[in-house]
Amino acid sequence: IPNREVACQWILWIFEVIGMEYAKTNEIYESLFKKDIATFCNKFPSLYMEVVSCFDIADLKRGKLYETWYHIFVLGALAMYHGVEYRVESNREAGVGRPDVRIIPIIQNKTVSITYEFKRSDAVDFHIMKQDTTDALNQIFDKGYRMSLPDHVKEIVEVGIAFCDKVAFVSARCLKRNKEGITTNEDWTVVSEWETGKVK
Known part of the structure:
Protein backbone atom coordinates (compact mmCIF):
# COMPACT_ATOMS: atom_id res chain seq x y z
CA ILE A 1 0.00 0.00 0.00
CA PRO A 2 1.92 3.08 -1.24
CA ASN A 3 0.68 5.78 1.14
CA ARG A 4 -1.72 6.45 4.00
CA GLU A 5 -4.42 8.00 1.80
CA VAL A 6 -4.55 4.96 -0.45
CA ALA A 7 -4.37 2.72 2.62
CA CYS A 8 -7.42 4.39 4.18
CA GLN A 9 -9.41 4.02 0.96
CA TRP A 10 -8.40 0.37 0.69
CA ILE A 11 -9.42 -0.32 4.29
CA LEU A 12 -12.83 1.29 3.79
CA TRP A 13 -13.28 -0.79 0.64
CA ILE A 14 -12.49 -3.97 2.58
CA PHE A 15 -15.08 -3.05 5.19
CA GLU A 16 -17.66 -2.43 2.48
CA VAL A 17 -16.94 -5.71 0.71
CA ILE A 18 -17.18 -7.88 3.81
CA GLY A 19 -20.04 -5.87 5.30
CA MET A 20 -18.42 -4.63 8.48
CA GLU A 21 -19.36 -1.50 10.38
CA TYR A 22 -16.09 0.36 10.87
CA ALA A 23 -16.75 1.92 14.30
CA LYS A 24 -18.06 -1.25 15.92
CA THR A 25 -15.32 -3.42 14.44
CA ASN A 26 -12.60 -0.97 15.44
CA GLU A 27 -13.82 -0.98 19.05
CA ILE A 28 -13.74 -4.77 19.27
CA TYR A 29 -10.29 -5.21 17.74
CA GLU A 30 -8.91 -2.24 19.68
CA SER A 31 -9.75 -4.03 22.94
CA LEU A 32 -6.84 -6.41 22.36
CA PHE A 33 -4.31 -3.57 22.31
CA LYS A 34 -5.68 -2.67 25.74
CA LYS A 35 -5.28 -6.34 26.76
CA ASP A 36 -9.03 -6.50 27.36
CA ILE A 37 -9.34 -10.07 26.13
CA ALA A 38 -12.71 -10.55 27.86
CA THR A 39 -14.33 -7.95 25.61
CA PHE A 40 -12.87 -9.47 22.46
CA CYS A 41 -13.77 -13.05 23.39
CA ASN A 42 -17.34 -12.08 24.20
CA LYS A 43 -18.05 -9.59 21.39
CA PHE A 44 -16.21 -11.03 18.39
CA PRO A 45 -18.57 -14.03 17.94
CA SER A 46 -21.58 -11.69 17.84
CA LEU A 47 -19.87 -9.45 15.30
CA TYR A 48 -19.05 -12.43 13.12
CA MET A 49 -22.57 -13.85 13.29
CA GLU A 50 -24.06 -10.45 12.50
CA VAL A 51 -21.90 -9.92 9.43
CA VAL A 52 -21.73 -13.36 7.84
CA SER A 53 -24.62 -14.66 5.76
CA CYS A 54 -25.58 -18.33 5.62
CA PHE A 55 -25.62 -17.91 1.84
CA ASP A 56 -22.02 -16.67 1.95
CA ILE A 57 -20.97 -19.77 3.87
CA ALA A 58 -22.85 -22.11 1.52
CA ASP A 59 -21.19 -20.57 -1.54
CA LEU A 60 -17.77 -20.74 0.11
CA LYS A 61 -18.23 -24.39 1.02
CA ARG A 62 -19.09 -25.24 -2.56
CA GLY A 63 -15.91 -23.52 -3.65
CA LYS A 64 -13.92 -24.95 -0.73
CA LEU A 65 -12.91 -21.42 0.20
CA TYR A 66 -14.36 -21.17 3.71
CA GLU A 67 -10.99 -21.35 5.48
CA THR A 68 -9.71 -18.52 3.30
CA TRP A 69 -12.82 -16.48 4.12
CA TYR A 70 -12.23 -16.72 7.87
CA HIS A 71 -8.68 -15.51 7.35
CA ILE A 72 -9.75 -12.61 5.13
CA PHE A 73 -12.55 -11.64 7.52
CA VAL A 74 -10.05 -10.99 10.31
CA LEU A 75 -7.16 -9.77 8.17
CA GLY A 76 -9.37 -7.26 6.35
CA ALA A 77 -10.31 -5.62 9.64
CA LEU A 78 -6.73 -5.63 10.89
CA ALA A 79 -5.48 -3.81 7.78
CA MET A 80 -6.33 -0.54 9.53
CA TYR A 81 -3.38 -1.07 11.88
CA HIS A 82 -0.73 -1.59 9.21
CA GLY A 83 1.41 1.48 8.72
CA VAL A 84 3.36 3.87 10.90
CA GLU A 85 2.88 2.20 14.29
CA TYR A 86 2.37 -1.48 13.50
CA ARG A 87 3.27 -4.11 10.94
CA VAL A 88 0.54 -6.63 10.12
CA GLU A 89 1.93 -9.95 8.91
CA SER A 90 -0.04 -12.82 7.39
CA ASN A 91 1.45 -16.32 7.13
CA ARG A 92 4.99 -15.00 7.59
CA GLU A 93 7.61 -17.31 9.08
CA ALA A 94 8.06 -17.10 12.85
CA GLY A 95 9.69 -19.69 15.06
CA VAL A 96 9.21 -23.00 13.23
CA GLY A 97 5.91 -22.16 11.56
CA ARG A 98 3.71 -19.52 9.98
CA PRO A 99 1.22 -17.82 12.31
CA ASP A 100 -2.01 -16.84 10.57
CA VAL A 101 -1.72 -13.18 11.55
CA ARG A 102 0.68 -11.21 13.74
CA ILE A 103 0.55 -7.53 14.62
CA ILE A 104 3.98 -6.26 15.63
CA PRO A 105 4.62 -2.73 16.92
CA ILE A 106 7.38 -0.94 15.04
CA ILE A 107 7.79 2.09 17.30
CA GLN A 108 9.26 2.05 20.80
CA ASN A 109 6.26 3.37 22.74
CA LYS A 110 3.97 0.60 21.46
CA THR A 111 4.71 -2.50 23.50
CA VAL A 112 1.87 -4.97 22.78
CA SER A 113 2.06 -7.57 20.00
CA ILE A 114 -0.92 -9.71 18.96
CA THR A 115 -0.87 -13.19 17.41
CA TYR A 116 -3.94 -14.81 15.84
CA GLU A 117 -4.35 -18.46 14.93
CA PHE A 118 -7.53 -19.73 13.23
CA LYS A 119 -9.14 -23.16 13.15
CA ARG A 120 -12.13 -24.54 11.27
CA SER A 121 -14.34 -26.66 13.51
CA ASP A 122 -16.23 -29.67 12.19
CA ALA A 123 -19.41 -28.90 14.12
CA VAL A 124 -21.16 -26.11 15.99
CA ASP A 125 -20.46 -27.70 19.33
CA PHE A 126 -19.14 -25.85 22.39
CA HIS A 127 -16.70 -28.56 23.41
CA ILE A 128 -15.35 -29.12 19.90
CA MET A 129 -14.87 -25.42 19.22
CA LYS A 130 -13.31 -24.81 22.61
CA GLN A 131 -10.84 -27.63 21.99
CA MET A 147 10.21 -15.65 19.16
CA SER A 148 11.79 -12.96 16.97
CA LEU A 149 9.80 -10.08 18.45
CA PRO A 150 11.51 -6.68 18.92
CA ASP A 151 12.99 -5.94 22.35
CA HIS A 152 10.47 -3.15 22.99
CA VAL A 153 7.59 -5.66 22.88
CA LYS A 154 6.83 -6.30 26.55
CA GLU A 155 3.44 -8.01 26.26
CA ILE A 156 1.79 -10.44 23.85
CA VAL A 157 -1.88 -11.18 23.33
CA GLU A 158 -2.41 -14.63 21.81
CA VAL A 159 -5.79 -15.35 20.23
CA GLY A 160 -7.21 -18.64 19.00
CA LYS A 176 4.29 -10.55 29.94
CA ARG A 177 7.98 -10.63 29.07
CA ASN A 178 10.22 -11.56 32.00
CA VAL A 191 -0.97 -13.16 33.29
CA SER A 192 -4.60 -13.60 32.20
CA GLU A 193 -6.80 -15.94 30.15
CA TRP A 194 -10.35 -15.75 28.80
CA GLU A 195 -12.76 -17.53 26.47
CA THR A 196 -16.14 -16.96 24.86
CA GLY A 197 -18.97 -17.38 27.35
CA LYS A 198 -16.85 -16.98 30.46
CA VAL A 199 -18.40 -14.68 33.06
CA LYS A 200 -16.40 -12.05 34.91
Missing part, protein backbone atom coordinates in the same frame (compact mmCIF):
# COMPACT_ATOMS: atom_id res chain seq x y z
CA ASP A 132 -10.00 -26.19 18.57
CA THR A 133 -9.13 -22.82 20.12
CA THR A 134 -7.01 -24.63 22.70
CA ASP A 135 -5.23 -26.37 19.82
CA ALA A 136 -4.69 -22.96 18.19
CA LEU A 137 -3.09 -21.54 21.34
CA ASN A 138 -1.00 -24.69 21.75
CA GLN A 139 0.21 -24.26 18.17
CA ILE A 140 1.36 -20.72 18.96
CA PHE A 141 3.41 -22.13 21.84
CA ASP A 142 4.66 -25.30 20.16
CA LYS A 143 5.86 -23.54 17.02
CA GLY A 144 7.57 -20.73 18.90
CA TYR A 145 5.58 -17.83 17.47
CA ARG A 146 6.66 -15.71 20.45
CA ILE A 161 -10.44 -18.45 16.99
CA ALA A 162 -12.51 -21.44 15.89
CA PHE A 163 -15.09 -20.97 13.12
CA CYS A 164 -17.95 -23.16 11.99
CA ASP A 165 -20.53 -21.74 9.60
CA LYS A 166 -21.82 -18.53 11.27
CA VAL A 167 -20.46 -19.38 14.71
CA ALA A 168 -17.12 -18.34 16.20
CA PHE A 169 -15.52 -19.24 19.52
CA VAL A 170 -12.51 -17.40 20.95
CA SER A 171 -9.88 -18.24 23.54
CA ALA A 172 -7.17 -15.73 24.40
CA ARG A 173 -4.38 -15.08 26.85
CA CYS A 174 -2.10 -12.18 27.78
CA LEU A 175 1.59 -12.72 28.42
CA LYS A 179 13.58 -11.41 30.23
CA GLU A 180 15.28 -8.78 28.09
CA GLY A 181 16.83 -9.60 24.74
CA ILE A 182 16.20 -12.75 22.71
CA THR A 183 13.42 -14.81 24.27
CA THR A 184 12.08 -18.35 24.18
CA ASN A 185 8.59 -19.55 25.12
CA GLU A 186 9.62 -19.91 28.74
CA ASP A 187 10.59 -16.23 28.97
CA TRP A 188 6.94 -15.15 28.79
CA THR A 189 4.50 -15.49 31.68
CA VAL A 190 0.73 -15.86 31.23
Whole structure:
Protein backbone atom coordinates (compact mmCIF):
# COMPACT_ATOMS: atom_id res chain seq x y z
CA ILE A 1 0.00 0.00 0.00
CA PRO A 2 1.92 3.08 -1.24
CA ASN A 3 0.68 5.78 1.14
CA ARG A 4 -1.72 6.45 4.00
CA GLU A 5 -4.42 8.00 1.80
CA VAL A 6 -4.55 4.96 -0.45
CA ALA A 7 -4.37 2.72 2.62
CA CYS A 8 -7.42 4.39 4.18
CA GLN A 9 -9.41 4.02 0.96
CA TRP A 10 -8.40 0.37 0.69
CA ILE A 11 -9.42 -0.32 4.29
CA LEU A 12 -12.83 1.29 3.79
CA TRP A 13 -13.28 -0.79 0.64
CA ILE A 14 -12.49 -3.97 2.58
CA PHE A 15 -15.08 -3.05 5.19
CA GLU A 16 -17.66 -2.43 2.48
CA VAL A 17 -16.94 -5.71 0.71
CA ILE A 18 -17.18 -7.88 3.81
CA GLY A 19 -20.04 -5.87 5.30
CA MET A 20 -18.42 -4.63 8.48
CA GLU A 21 -19.36 -1.50 10.38
CA TYR A 22 -16.09 0.36 10.87
CA ALA A 23 -16.75 1.92 14.30
CA LYS A 24 -18.06 -1.25 15.92
CA THR A 25 -15.32 -3.42 14.44
CA ASN A 26 -12.60 -0.97 15.44
CA GLU A 27 -13.82 -0.98 19.05
CA ILE A 28 -13.74 -4.77 19.27
CA TYR A 29 -10.29 -5.21 17.74
CA GLU A 30 -8.91 -2.24 19.68
CA SER A 31 -9.75 -4.03 22.94
CA LEU A 32 -6.84 -6.41 22.36
CA PHE A 33 -4.31 -3.57 22.31
CA LYS A 34 -5.68 -2.67 25.74
CA LYS A 35 -5.28 -6.34 26.76
CA ASP A 36 -9.03 -6.50 27.36
CA ILE A 37 -9.34 -10.07 26.13
CA ALA A 38 -12.71 -10.55 27.86
CA THR A 39 -14.33 -7.95 25.61
CA PHE A 40 -12.87 -9.47 22.46
CA CYS A 41 -13.77 -13.05 23.39
CA ASN A 42 -17.34 -12.08 24.20
CA LYS A 43 -18.05 -9.59 21.39
CA PHE A 44 -16.21 -11.03 18.39
CA PRO A 45 -18.57 -14.03 17.94
CA SER A 46 -21.58 -11.69 17.84
CA LEU A 47 -19.87 -9.45 15.30
CA TYR A 48 -19.05 -12.43 13.12
CA MET A 49 -22.57 -13.85 13.29
CA GLU A 50 -24.06 -10.45 12.50
CA VAL A 51 -21.90 -9.92 9.43
CA VAL A 52 -21.73 -13.36 7.84
CA SER A 53 -24.62 -14.66 5.76
CA CYS A 54 -25.58 -18.33 5.62
CA PHE A 55 -25.62 -17.91 1.84
CA ASP A 56 -22.02 -16.67 1.95
CA ILE A 57 -20.97 -19.77 3.87
CA ALA A 58 -22.85 -22.11 1.52
CA ASP A 59 -21.19 -20.57 -1.54
CA LEU A 60 -17.77 -20.74 0.11
CA LYS A 61 -18.23 -24.39 1.02
CA ARG A 62 -19.09 -25.24 -2.56
CA GLY A 63 -15.91 -23.52 -3.65
CA LYS A 64 -13.92 -24.95 -0.73
CA LEU A 65 -12.91 -21.42 0.20
CA TYR A 66 -14.36 -21.17 3.71
CA GLU A 67 -10.99 -21.35 5.48
CA THR A 68 -9.71 -18.52 3.30
CA TRP A 69 -12.82 -16.48 4.12
CA TYR A 70 -12.23 -16.72 7.87
CA HIS A 71 -8.68 -15.51 7.35
CA ILE A 72 -9.75 -12.61 5.13
CA PHE A 73 -12.55 -11.64 7.52
CA VAL A 74 -10.05 -10.99 10.31
CA LEU A 75 -7.16 -9.77 8.17
CA GLY A 76 -9.37 -7.26 6.35
CA ALA A 77 -10.31 -5.62 9.64
CA LEU A 78 -6.73 -5.63 10.89
CA ALA A 79 -5.48 -3.81 7.78
CA MET A 80 -6.33 -0.54 9.53
CA TYR A 81 -3.38 -1.07 11.88
CA HIS A 82 -0.73 -1.59 9.21
CA GLY A 83 1.41 1.48 8.72
CA VAL A 84 3.36 3.87 10.90
CA GLU A 85 2.88 2.20 14.29
CA TYR A 86 2.37 -1.48 13.50
CA ARG A 87 3.27 -4.11 10.94
CA VAL A 88 0.54 -6.63 10.12
CA GLU A 89 1.93 -9.95 8.91
CA SER A 90 -0.04 -12.82 7.39
CA ASN A 91 1.45 -16.32 7.13
CA ARG A 92 4.99 -15.00 7.59
CA GLU A 93 7.61 -17.31 9.08
CA ALA A 94 8.06 -17.10 12.85
CA GLY A 95 9.69 -19.69 15.06
CA VAL A 96 9.21 -23.00 13.23
CA GLY A 97 5.91 -22.16 11.56
CA ARG A 98 3.71 -19.52 9.98
CA PRO A 99 1.22 -17.82 12.31
CA ASP A 100 -2.01 -16.84 10.57
CA VAL A 101 -1.72 -13.18 11.55
CA ARG A 102 0.68 -11.21 13.74
CA ILE A 103 0.55 -7.53 14.62
CA ILE A 104 3.98 -6.26 15.63
CA PRO A 105 4.62 -2.73 16.92
CA ILE A 106 7.38 -0.94 15.04
CA ILE A 107 7.79 2.09 17.30
CA GLN A 108 9.26 2.05 20.80
CA ASN A 109 6.26 3.37 22.74
CA LYS A 110 3.97 0.60 21.46
CA THR A 111 4.71 -2.50 23.50
CA VAL A 112 1.87 -4.97 22.78
CA SER A 113 2.06 -7.57 20.00
CA ILE A 114 -0.92 -9.71 18.96
CA THR A 115 -0.87 -13.19 17.41
CA TYR A 116 -3.94 -14.81 15.84
CA GLU A 117 -4.35 -18.46 14.93
CA PHE A 118 -7.53 -19.73 13.23
CA LYS A 119 -9.14 -23.16 13.15
CA ARG A 120 -12.13 -24.54 11.27
CA SER A 121 -14.34 -26.66 13.51
CA ASP A 122 -16.23 -29.67 12.19
CA ALA A 123 -19.41 -28.90 14.12
CA VAL A 124 -21.16 -26.11 15.99
CA ASP A 125 -20.46 -27.70 19.33
CA PHE A 126 -19.14 -25.85 22.39
CA HIS A 127 -16.70 -28.56 23.41
CA ILE A 128 -15.35 -29.12 19.90
CA MET A 129 -14.87 -25.42 19.22
CA LYS A 130 -13.31 -24.81 22.61
CA GLN A 131 -10.84 -27.63 21.99
CA ASP A 132 -10.00 -26.19 18.57
CA THR A 133 -9.13 -22.82 20.12
CA THR A 134 -7.01 -24.63 22.70
CA ASP A 135 -5.23 -26.37 19.82
CA ALA A 136 -4.69 -22.96 18.19
CA LEU A 137 -3.09 -21.54 21.34
CA ASN A 138 -1.00 -24.69 21.75
CA GLN A 139 0.21 -24.26 18.17
CA ILE A 140 1.36 -20.72 18.96
CA PHE A 141 3.41 -22.13 21.84
CA ASP A 142 4.66 -25.30 20.16
CA LYS A 143 5.86 -23.54 17.02
CA GLY A 144 7.57 -20.73 18.90
CA TYR A 145 5.58 -17.83 17.47
CA ARG A 146 6.66 -15.71 20.45
CA MET A 147 10.21 -15.65 19.16
CA SER A 148 11.79 -12.96 16.97
CA LEU A 149 9.80 -10.08 18.45
CA PRO A 150 11.51 -6.68 18.92
CA ASP A 151 12.99 -5.94 22.35
CA HIS A 152 10.47 -3.15 22.99
CA VAL A 153 7.59 -5.66 22.88
CA LYS A 154 6.83 -6.30 26.55
CA GLU A 155 3.44 -8.01 26.26
CA ILE A 156 1.79 -10.44 23.85
CA VAL A 157 -1.88 -11.18 23.33
CA GLU A 158 -2.41 -14.63 21.81
CA VAL A 159 -5.79 -15.35 20.23
CA GLY A 160 -7.21 -18.64 19.00
CA ILE A 161 -10.44 -18.45 16.99
CA ALA A 162 -12.51 -21.44 15.89
CA PHE A 163 -15.09 -20.97 13.12
CA CYS A 164 -17.95 -23.16 11.99
CA ASP A 165 -20.53 -21.74 9.60
CA LYS A 166 -21.82 -18.53 11.27
CA VAL A 167 -20.46 -19.38 14.71
CA ALA A 168 -17.12 -18.34 16.20
CA PHE A 169 -15.52 -19.24 19.52
CA VAL A 170 -12.51 -17.40 20.95
CA SER A 171 -9.88 -18.24 23.54
CA ALA A 172 -7.17 -15.73 24.40
CA ARG A 173 -4.38 -15.08 26.85
CA CYS A 174 -2.10 -12.18 27.78
CA LEU A 175 1.59 -12.72 28.42
CA LYS A 176 4.29 -10.55 29.94
CA ARG A 177 7.98 -10.63 29.07
CA ASN A 178 10.22 -11.56 32.00
CA LYS A 179 13.58 -11.41 30.23
CA GLU A 180 15.28 -8.78 28.09
CA GLY A 181 16.83 -9.60 24.74
CA ILE A 182 16.20 -12.75 22.71
CA THR A 183 13.42 -14.81 24.27
CA THR A 184 12.08 -18.35 24.18
CA ASN A 185 8.59 -19.55 25.12
CA GLU A 186 9.62 -19.91 28.74
CA ASP A 187 10.59 -16.23 28.97
CA TRP A 188 6.94 -15.15 28.79
CA THR A 189 4.50 -15.49 31.68
CA VAL A 190 0.73 -15.86 31.23
CA VAL A 191 -0.97 -13.16 33.29
CA SER A 192 -4.60 -13.60 32.20
CA GLU A 193 -6.80 -15.94 30.15
CA TRP A 194 -10.35 -15.75 28.80
CA GLU A 195 -12.76 -17.53 26.47
CA THR A 196 -16.14 -16.96 24.86
CA GLY A 197 -18.97 -17.38 27.35
CA LYS A 198 -16.85 -16.98 30.46
CA VAL A 199 -18.40 -14.68 33.06
CA LYS A 200 -16.40 -12.05 34.91
